[in-house]
Amino acid sequence: MAFDALTDRDAPLNEAALAQLFTEARTRNAWTDRPVSEALLRKLYDLTKFGPTALNNTPARFVFVTSPEAKARLVPLMAEGNQAKTAQAPVTVIIGLDLDFPEHLPTLFPHMPGAKDWFADEAMRHESAFRNASLQGGYMILAARALGLDVGPMSGFDPAAVKAEFFPNSNVEPNFIMNIGYGTDENLFPRSPRLSFEDASQIL
Amino acid sequence: MAFDALTDRDAPLNEAALAQLFTEARTRNAWTDRPVSEALLRKLYDLTKFGPTALNNTPARFVFVTSPEAKARLVPLMAEGNQAKTAQAPVTVIIGLDLDFPEHLPTLFPHMPGAKDWFADEAMRHESAFRNASLQGGYMILAARALGLDVGPMSGFDPAAVKAEFFPNSNVEPNFIMNIGYGTDENLFPRSPRLSFEDASQIL
Numbered sequence: 001m002a003f004d005a006l007t008d009r010d011a012p013l014n015e016a017a018l019a020q021l022f023t024e025a026r027t028r029n030a031w032t033d034r035p036v037s038e039a040l041l042r043k044l045y046d047l048t049k050f051g052p053t054a055l056n057n058t059p060a061r062f063v064f065v066t067s068p069e070a071k072a073r074l075v076p077l078m079a080e081g082n083q084a085k086t087a088q089a090p091v092t093v094i095i096g097l098d099l100d101f102p103e104h105l106p107t108l109f110p111h112m113p114g115a116k117d118w119f120a121d122e123a124m125r126h127e128s129a130f131r132n133a134s135l136q137g138g139y140m141i142l143a144a145r146a147l148g149l150d151v152g153p154m155s156g157f158d159p160a161a162v163k164a165e166f167f168p169n170s171n172v173e174p175n176f177i178m179n180i181g182y183g184t185d186e187n188l189f190p191r192s193p194r195l196s197f198e199d200a201s202q203i204l
Numbered sequence: 205m206a207f208d209a210l211t212d213r214d215a216p217l218n219e220a221a222l223a224q225l226f227t228e229a230r231t232r233n234a235w236t237d238r239p240v241s242e243a244l245l246r247k248l249y250d251l252t253k254f255g256p257t258a259l260n261n262t263p264a265r266f267v268f269v270t271s272p273e274a275k276a277r278l279v280p281l282m283a284e285g286n287q288a289k290t291a292q293a294p295v296t297v298i299i300g301l302d303l304d305f306p307e308h309l310p311t312l313f314p315h316m317p318g319a320k321d322w323f324a325d326e327a328m329r330h331e332s333a334f335r336n337a338s339l340q341g342g343y344m345i346l347a348a349r350a351l352g353l354d355v356g357p358m359s360g361f362d363p364a365a366v367k368a369e370f371f372p373n374s375n376v377e378p379n380f381i382m383n384i385g386y387g388t389d390e391n392l393f394p395r396s397p398r399l400s401f402e403d404a405s406q407i408l
Contacts (some may be wrong), residue, residue: 009224010352010386011352012351013217013225017350020213022347023251042401045404047227048226049398050226051357052231052345056396058398061405064408066215070408075241087341089376107397108397109396110397111396130335132338134334134338135339136342138339139226139346141255141339143226143342146217147216153256153258155335175335176213192312194254194260194312199308200253200264203268204267204271
């Protein structure tokens with residue numbers, strides 16, 4: 001579908017879609033046993049990958065933990081309060097950031113053949129990887145909801161242990177970890193307050 | 205609308221919505237003069253704010269630069285290649301991260317009254333602010349598209365100068381900057397390649 005050919009390219013999505021993505025979606029802490037197919041995980045990636053990143057650098061890497069064997073490697077590395085739900089969810093994705101992302105820039109950003117060399121500075125490379133892999137994590141959260149899935153993102157885990165267990169022999173580091181599936185209302189927090197527009201924003 | 209009461213909570217959005225959000229949306233480098241109302245910016249915040257963050261810490265802060273006077277303060281601080289489009293866009297939002305976010309946790313995460321004290325370590329506080337403000341940046345990108353707006357995110361600017369000009373006397377630092385409006389096809393890059401599922405992901 002050619003987006004620019006849509007007659008309503010500037011129209012908002014309907015309220016049900018905005019509710020599914022934002023206003024009524026909730027972080028889930030318990031999961032039904034309904035499985036998530038490999039085809040759906042591939043579709044999830046195929047939406048996530050189109051979200052914008054700096055120079056199209058797309059530094060996020062995704063390890064979808066689905067088998068009992070792989071879950072058994074991950075669950076003990078989660079914070080105690082995150083273990084039961086991670087064991088229960090049909091899929092848990094480890095979202096990593098690849099510090100070697102500049103190696104892909106000649107392919108990913110062909111407009112500027114020299115872009116790879118802009119990231120020689122290690123601190124700057126880490127900052128760009130962290131920012132853009134986090135953006136991509138946000139895209140995956142909303143892509144999952146757009147596909148009818150629930151998510152439960154978590155930063156409570158042992159990063160060094162997850163790095164050693166799932167990203168040995170690479171420059172990929174874990175960023176955050178997220179359960180994916182079809183959630184239940186069990187252990188659902190009441191919706192927490194949000195900052196008002198005036199507390200978080202200004203218009204100049 | 206009660207999300208759990210939706211009969212199709214687990215249904216994907218339709219293809220037109222997925223195209224608007226992900227598959228056909230493009231980073232815009234030129235803008236029509238169609239304005240973006242304050243009401244629409246408030247709606248944009250009211251979607252963005254519901255995206256999940258760690259402990260609901262929502263560290264992103266948003267400065268919507270709309271007036272000629274405010275644009276004149278920002279444009280010279282952008283990288284040269286970002287100046288013309290930033291001057292042209294009806295709105296440019298500076299997305300900052302507030303290192304004082306723990307002060308709001310007693311309000312934002314009432315379930316755990318002690319959560320504020322978990323961020324005494326400065327490096328850990330910065331890491332959480334950076335990760336979660338970036339996630340919120342991702343939510344705002346997709347919320348804007350969900351509202352029929354186009355975006356053009358940028359990390360090419362002078363961070364120290366933007367900090368001094370727009371966030372003096374606070375612990376807010378700029379994260380990235382994004383044009384918002386109704387884009388044109390002028391200066392549109394060809395769609396760049398994306399990493400294959402196999403290059404970026406694995407299923408265990």
